[in-house]
Amino acid sequence: MNEQRPYSKVLDRLRGAGLRPTRQRLALAKLLFEGGDRHLTAEMLHDEARAAGVGVSLATVYNTLHQFQDAGLLREIVVDAGRSYFDTNMLTHHHFFCEDTGDLVDIPADQVQINALPEPPAGKTIDRVDVVVHVRARG
Amino acid sequence: MNEQRPYSKVLDRLRGAGLRPTRQRLALAKLLFEGGDRHLTAEMLHDEARAAGVGVSLATVYNTLHQFQDAGLLREIVVDAGRSYFDTNMLTHHHFFCEDTGDLVDIPADQVQINALPEPPAGKTIDRVDVVVHVRARG
DNA sequence: TGTCAAGTTTAGAATAATTACAAATTGTGG
DNA sequence: CCACAATTTGTAATTATTCTAAACTTGACA
Ligand SMILES: [Mn+2]
Ligand SMILES: [Mn+2]
Ligand SMILES: [Zn+2]
Ligand SMILES: [Zn+2]
Structure with a gap:
């Protein structure tokens, strides 16, 4: 186009x-x-x-x-x-990280459901929650 | 003792x-x-x-x-x-990370409930899930 | 208890990712 | 086009970490 x-x-x-x-x-x-x-x-x-x-x-x-x-x-x-x-993906999302290859793969935010989080430490406010799922070549 | x-x-x-x-x-x-x-x-x-x-x-x-x-x-x-x-805490757990101070604070595993995770990429197996809650001094 | 090989420590050099710098180049409003 | 600020760049500096090879311990055992 x-x-x-x-x-x-x-x-x-x-x-x-x-x-x-x-x-x-x-x-x-x-x-x-x-x-x-x-x-x-x-x-x-x-x-x-x-x-x-x-x-x-x-x-x-x-x-x-x-x-x-x-x-x-x-x-x-x-x-x-x-x-x-x-990372060029600016939507809220998470990652698979493969330690063997160093590859990062996106996980859309709606595929990770976090149903509980504790209160942040006193005087602190939550900025962002990062989930990294470490994976390895199946052995 | x-x-x-x-x-x-x-x-x-x-x-x-x-x-x-x-x-x-x-x-x-x-x-x-x-x-x-x-x-x-x-x-x-x-x-x-x-x-x-x-x-x-x-x-x-x-x-x-x-x-x-x-x-x-x-x-x-x-x-x-x-x-x-x-980290000397070898139990499965997660962290608060304060970007201002560089402090890490433990979150016991049972205080974070992840109710959904996608399949790992083909040929990969999940090793560990790390949750990092980024926090900042309240402003 | 003394000997000795293997394991451990260390100072300093090397490496790798990133940042700082100051001079050269380029983009843009007028 | 010009003037000037913004940008680029080669190179040096910085930071965290790892490597190296020589010196020092440790522990098994004679
Ligand atoms: Mn950065
Ligand atoms: Mn390491
Ligand atoms: Zn991503
Ligand atoms: Zn911890």
Whole structure:
């Protein structure tokens, strides 16, 4: 449908977020947001960009991921010590995490029902509930 | 009660795990296991040990934490990017995590009821379900 | 109780992910 | 187009952690 204007969607998205549509940001946004829901590390995205012929430094990949996150286009997921995943699915949801492969797979929020939660510690308020289902290759 | 033999408990614990009771391991085990359930980083434990007058290197703290983990005396918790917590509570349970302070607080398993979970991806088997309730200082 | 091999500790180097910096480049309103 | 702020980038710095190889303990047993 938008083969004539391959950047119009991400362009609107960047404009909506108040971010200048630079060559690098357009290319990264295309990789991030036009392939369905994705879970990527900075290094993975950098490799994809280079493979797609996009000249972009790793520093810019980090900058861009954080800017997108601040703009509400992404969120960061922590499941693996010493490695951050960025998740393009902004709906409330949970994850399968496969320790063998490092893969993250979404679980829609309505497929996890939490019927009880204790009161948070005094003076604290609940921000978000993360459920991570650790899975392994069947053995 | 065991003031006469202040190390007998941790000594038994190390013996049971097949670990030689060295000065360093005894001291770290005492700090870890005789103060109720704890959630510590390697750096925190190192600082505590030094404050208690125990000469121990940071490398040994890391070695010891991993050995204790392999022996089933501890488990590692990942909630904060780039920092590992070690948890002395080996019962199945969940956590409050306060992003402001970095504090982890246990939630007993029976206070979280999960009434639905989807099938794991093909060929995968569920290992463990981690629930992390992110909380913030009330604003 | 002394010996010795195996297990353990350690200082410091190495690694990996991420962030900081300051100079060069680019996007945009006028 | 211009001026100027925003952005990008190569490189250095930082942080948590792991590796290494030499020095030191421990425990079995003679
Ligand atoms: Mn971040
Ligand atoms: Mn570990
Ligand atoms: Zn996701
Ligand atoms: Zn815990």
